[in-house]
Amino acid sequence: MGLFVKEARRFAATNLAFGLSTLAVSAIVWWEASKVRPSPYDPLGAGAFPKLVSVLLAGLAILLIARVLLGYAIGDSDTSLISGLTDDGDQTHRRRPFLAVGVLAGLTLYIAALTLTSVGFLWATIVFVAVIGFAMSDRRPRDLVVAGLIAVFIGVALNFLFTRVLIVALP
Numbered sequence: 750m751g752l753f754v755k756e757a758r759r760f761a762a763t764n765l766a767f768g769l770s771t772l773a774v775s776a777i778v779w780w781e782a783s784k785v786r787p788s789p790y791d792p793l794g795a796g797a798f799p800k801l802v803s804v805l806l807a808g809l810a811i812l813l814i815a816r817v818l819l820g821y822a823i824g825d826s827d828t829s830l831i832s833g834l835t836d837d838g839d840q841t842h843r844r845r846p847f848l849a850v851g852v853l854a855g856l857t858l859y860i861a862a863l864t865l866t867s868v869g870f871l872w873a874t875i876v877f878v879a880v881i882g883f884a885m886s887d888r889r890p891r892d893l894v895v896a897g898l899i900a901v902f903i904g905v906a907l908n909f910l911f912t913r914v915l916i917v918a919l920p
Contacts, residue, residue, distance in 0.1 A: 765817045771810035778803040793915065848884060855881055863920050870911070870919035875904035 782799035859877040862868045882896030911917040 761817050761820075764813060768810045768813040768817060771813070772807055775803045775807040775810060778806070851884055852881055855884075868920075871904050871908045874907055875900045878903050 778799055782796035782803065785794065785796035785799075787794045787796075855877060859873060862873045863870060877900075879897050879900035882899055883893050886892035886896060908919065911919055
């Protein structure tokens with residue numbers, strides 16, 4: 750019992766140190782991003798993205814520190830999140846290497862379509878998300894409709910985000 754408590758304290762101390770160092774890195778990133786001068790032609794400026802990353806990083810670090818201080822276990826698991834690494838024989842997911850290769854090929858075609866053709870971002874994104882979504886499903890007619898609806902939502906939302914919020918010129 751004493752060994753278990755000692756090891757648990759060591760993991761808690763390690764996680765606490767990691768959380769504090771992550772918080773420090775986040776503060777340094779914020780500090781350095783604040784030094785970047787605003788751009789006259791870019792409404793967000795060059796420092797906006799690093800500041801966003803530093804805020805997200807600080808939030809995760811604070812969450813980690815809070816969990817450690819409240820005594821919650823961090824990173825403990827009885828089973829692996831990666832299918833096939835455990836020997837229990839109870840796999841709930843089947844391996845689909847052809848799907849992985851297909852997604853990579855689809856991503857390559859998506860990037861090529863945006864780069865080399867006049868296909869717009871909205872339509873290329875809708876087709877890409879619909880095809881990948883359908884490929885990942887059980888491939889029933891209902892799945893095609895659901896994948897299509899999700900693809901339209903994601904395509905329109907990303908197009909709005911990039912063109913209206915972030916003011917990025919898309920192909």
